[in-house]
Amino acid sequence: MLLRDSYAEVDRSAIIHNVKLARQLAPQQKIMAVVKANAYGHGLLEVVAMLDDWVDFFGVATLSEAVAIKREMPIADVVILGHTPNRLLSVVNEYGIVQTIFSVEQAEILNACPKPSRVHLKIDSGFHRLGFPANAAAVEAIAAICKLKNINVEGIFSHLALAGDEADRLQYQLFCSVVDQLAARGIHFKYRHICDSIAFTRYPEFRLDMVRLGAWLFGMKGIGQTADLREALTVKSYISHISAIKKGAGVSYDYLYRAARDGRIGTIPIGYGDGYPRNMSKNGGYVIINGEPAPVVGIINMDQLMVDLTDLVDAQVGDEVIVYGAAVGLPISTIADIAQTNKNEILSRLTARLPRIYR
Numbered sequence: 001m002l003l004r005d006s007y008a009e010v011d012r013s014a015i016i017h018n019v020k021l022a023r024q025l026a027p028q029q030k031i032m033a034v035v036k037a038n039a040y041g042h043g044l045l046e047v048v049a050m051l052d053d054w055v056d057f058f059g060v061a062t063l064s065e066a067v068a069i070k071r072e073m074p075i076a077d078v079v080i081l082g083h084t085p086n087r088l089l090s091v092v093n094e095y096g097i098v099q100t101i102f103s104v105e106q107a108e109i110l111n112a113c114p115k116p117s118r119v120h121l122k123i124d125s126g127f128h129r130l131g132f133p134a135n136a137a138a139v140e141a142i143a144a145i146c147k148l149k150n151i152n153v154e155g156i157f158s159h160l161a162l163a164g165d166e167a168d169r170l171q172y173q174l175f176c177s178v179v180d181q182l183a184a185r186g187i188h189f190k191y192r193h194i195c196d197s198i199a200f201t202r203y204p205e206f207r208l209d210m211v212r213l214g215a216w217l218f219g220m221k222g223i224g225q226t227a228d229l230r231e232a233l234t235v236k237s238y239i240s241h242i243s244a245i246k247k248g249a250g251v252s253y254d255y256l257y258r259a260a261r262d263g264r265i266g267t268i269p270i271g272y273g274d275g276y277p278r279n280m281s282k283n284g285g286y287v288i289i290n291g292e293p294a295p296v297v298g299i300i301n302m303d304q305l306m307v308d309l310t311d312l313v314d315a316q317v318g319d320e321v322i323v324y325g326a327a328v329g330l331p332i333s334t335i336a337d338i339a340q341t342n343k344n345e346i347l348s349r350l351t352a353r354l355p356r357i358y359r
């Protein structure tokens with residue numbers, strides 16, 4: 001039983017629509033569904049279950065996320081895209097997780113584990129986050145790793161900074177030059193990959209053997225992207241209380257909002273403790289009630305927020321409130337603009353307290 005009437009509703013058919021579209025656009029490539037950060041807030045295990053028939057790999061950031069998937073689905077192909085500390089590499093091995101590595105030291109630790117380990121090598125082509133630098137020493141190190149008997153090097157990859165066409169092409173060329181130098185020594189990889197969701201459509205010529213799609217699956221479009229993607233997430237709540245307010249009276253902590261006229265204030269039981277950005281009221285944030293926008297007023301609380309209902313004369317206690325919802329003209333991109341952040345942050349900051357329901 002749902003113990004709360006504020007919740008995030010996830011539309012399965014939207015996620016399936018988005019993955020099918022990627023499949024059509026890239027029939028030659030493998031797809032890694034990136035499901036880090038609780039599948040961008042949509043619920044890790046539920047999203048993994050719905051995508052299992054549609055994708056080839058699941059990508060996560062951390063060992064904890066990988067283990068959560070493996071405990072439910074031991075045969076799923078799960079790649080940790082981030083760093084795992086040396087002391088935990090035995091856990092990676094035990095669960096049969098595919099680990100990203102970028103040092104001979106980590107390769108040797110995995111090589112000494114009981115079972116063969118599957119790894120992807122990471123090349124830093126300019127992002128300066130993780131990876132072997134794209135140079136001759138790295139080619140030597142990788143050649144040494146590929147000789148280890150108890151390691152299966154399945155892939156090699158890099159990540160683009162998306163800093164512009166010229167910079168992105170330079171990164172791609174640097175990555176390819178490392179791959180080519182290894183090929184010249186007879187070292188080949190099953191999966192070479194560099195595209196995330198934005199690069200997937202911006203640079204079809206960079207798709208190589210696999211694309212890593214996160215935002216795409218949840219219907220988040222990059223700037224200028226025209227793909228027919230569908231947003232999967234709607235956040236709903238309801239009006240828990242309505243109070244009358246006199247002109248000049250304050251609302252919420254510090255009375256940072258004062259009513260400009262006599263009117264009505266509605267209370268909505270959702271707050272920053274659920275992941276709603278605390279700065280939404282400062283920048284013109286609003287929710288949708290009965291198809292109409294209701295401005296958020298006063299400082300947002302941990303568990304509740306207030307809206308001005310003065311112009312929504314029919315709004316009553318119990319009415320449904322759309323907090324995020326592309327279907328009613330309040331897409332995640334608008335929320336991100338108002339909160340002065342990006343779409344992925346709005347999604348991934350939704351907390352565990354907000355129940356997820358699946359339709």
Ligand SMILES: *Cc1c(COP(=O)(O)O)cnc(C)c1O
Nearest residue numbers: 034081159196197212213214215
């Ligand atoms: C998060 C992540 C992705 C997915 O990025 P999107 O822009 O959401 O598609 C791909 N690759 C790596 C290495 C990542 O960390």
